[in-house]
Amino acid sequence: xxxxxxxxxxxxxxxxxxxxxxxxxxxxxxxxxxxxxxxxxxxxxxxxxxxxxxxxxxxxxxxxxxxxxxxxxxxxxxxxxxxxxxxxxxxxxxxxxxxxxxxxxxxxxxxxxxxxxxxxxxxxxxxxxxxxxxxxxxxxxxxxxxxxxxxxxxxxxxxxxxxxxxxxxxxxxxxxxxxxxxxxxxxxxxxxxxxxxxxxxxxxxxxxxxxxxxxxxxxxxxxxxxxxxxxxxxxxxxxxxxxxxxxxxxxxxxxxxxxxxxxxxxxxxxxxxxxxxxxxxxxxxxxxxxx
Ligand code: SAM
Numbered sequence: 001x002x003x004x005x006x007x008x009x010x011x012x013x014x015x016x017x018x019x020x021x022x023x024x025x026x027x028x029x030x031x032x033x034x035x036x037x038x039x040x041x042x043x044x045x046x047x048x049x050x051x052x053x054x055x056x057x058x059x060x061x062x063x064x065x066x067x068x069x070x071x072x073x074x075x076x077x078x079x080x081x082x083x084x085x086x087x088x089x090x091x092x093x094x095x096x097x098x099x100x101x102x103x104x105x106x107x108x109x110x111x112x113x114x115x116x117x118x119x120x121x122x123x124x125x126x127x128x129x130x131x132x133x134x135x136x137x138x139x140x141x142x143x144x145x146x147x148x149x150x151x152x153x154x155x156x157x158x159x160x161x162x163x164x165x166x167x168x169x170x171x172x173x174x175x176x177x178x179x180x181x182x183x184x185x186x187x188x189x190x191x192x193x194x195x196x197x198x199x200x201x202x203x204x205x206x207x208x209x210x211x212x213x214x215x216x217x218x219x220x221x222x223x224x225x226x227x228x229x230x231x232x233x234x235x236x237x238x239x240x241x242x243x244x245x246x247x248x249x250x251x252x253x254x255x256x257x258x259x260x261x262x263x264x265x266x267x268x269x270x271x272x273x274x275x276x277x278x279x280x281x282x283x284x285x286x287x288x289x290x291x
Contacts, residue, residue: 007061074100094150097123099138
């Protein structure tokens with residue numbers, strides 16, 4: 001039997017990827033084919049063709065994005081802040097190696113430059129080759145790739161960006177620092193007057209502590225902040241959160257206008273994603289208050 005990649009099991013001739021980063025929850029995906037596998041200096045990188053979610057990017061055994069629902073996350077983390085900022089010219093994306101978010105930002109003709117800071121070049125190479133549905137037009141000339149640690153890159157940027165999007169993996173490995181107060185402070189300094197940042201702030205169900213901690217930390221730094229949600233089927237529990245920290249006053253949701261071509265985001269969804277269920281509002285009032 002040919003060697004199986006790490007994290008892949010074979011049961012009665014069928015291949016499975018089992019995500020088991022949680023103590024009491026395992027999620028298994030039946031796999032058709034292994035399209036790419038490489039161990040980079042940062043992580044184990046795979047692109048797998050799965051039966052139910054199509055081709056998917058997997059880092060250290062954890063599904064990052066899939067051809068079936070990656071657009072939901074990429075559209076929602078990009079279009080909400082880019083619709084709020086009236087004149088986004090310079091955008092910084094930290095993480096985002098599958099290039100999906102960069103592709104969404106490229107839909108704004110007024111944007112002059114998109115700096116994408118991804119620590120692991122392997123992720124970009126694998127995504128562009130095997131996930132064209134997600135990596136899309138990552139060849140837009142405004143997208144500048146920087147293969148380095150986003151923490152270091154942000155620390156040297158000053159008053160340079162209108163919108164910063166932190167499209168990180170979970171707070172483990174190289175992404176752990178992307179949830180730290182010092183990193184958020186660097187983002188604050190890197191933003192122009194009137195700039196705003198957004199980060200994926202994990203699951204309100206399975207990562208409530210990370211979500212409220214990020215919300216509190218961002219609230220300590222930024223005068224304005226807001227959390228919104230979207231449902232991404234491949235993420236544990238589906239419901240996912242995004243937290244905005246802004247130097248500019250945030251418009252009332254009904255004032256937000258969005259008109260770009262998209263498969264999930266629409267004007268109505270971009271306005272209504274800020275409507276939070278009572279349990280989530282209570283969590284933020286209790287645990288996410290800026291101390
Ligand atoms: N959309 C996916 C999600 O929500 O899980 C993740 C998108 S992307 C695959 C996450 C990227 O963050 C990975 O490619 C990873 O290499 C990158 N990353 C992790 N830590 C980083 C750091 N310190 N600086 C820059 N990129 C980092």
